[in-house]
Amino acid sequence: MGWPEAVVAIIIIVTIGRVMRSKYRAEHGILEDHKGNTIGSQARNDPESDRLRDEVKYLKERVAVLEKIATDDRGARDLENEIEKLRDR
Numbered sequence: 001m002g003w004p005e006a007v008v009a010i011i012i013i014v015t016i017g018r019v020m021r022s023k024y025r026a027e028h029g030i031l032e033d034h035k036g037n038t039i040g041s042q043a044r045n046d047p048e049s050d051r052l053r054d055e056v057k058y059l060k061e062r063v064a065v066l067e068k069i070a071t072d073d074r075g076a077r078d079l080e081n082e083i084e085k086l087r088d089r
Contacts, residue, residue: 065086069082069083069086
């Protein structure tokens with residue numbers, strides 16, 4: 001093996017190591033800045049995170065309903081009735 005192959009092998013090994021390190025850090029909630037320095041970690045069972053996840057889920061459901069209303073081919077009166085039904089929820 002010549003020196004060009006050795007350089008390529010080193011680059012591949014370093015790249016695989018960085019990918020594995022990033023995957024590990026992502027799975028464990030370890031945060032890094034743009035230079036790769038650890039700046040903190042996020043707890044997986046953080047109540048604030050759970051609340052935000054629930055809120056995002058709720059908002060996604062609302063957007064889905066609004067998309068359904070906006071793309072439906074019914075008349076204006078049906079649209080008004082649907083909106084009023086959703087308000088009463």
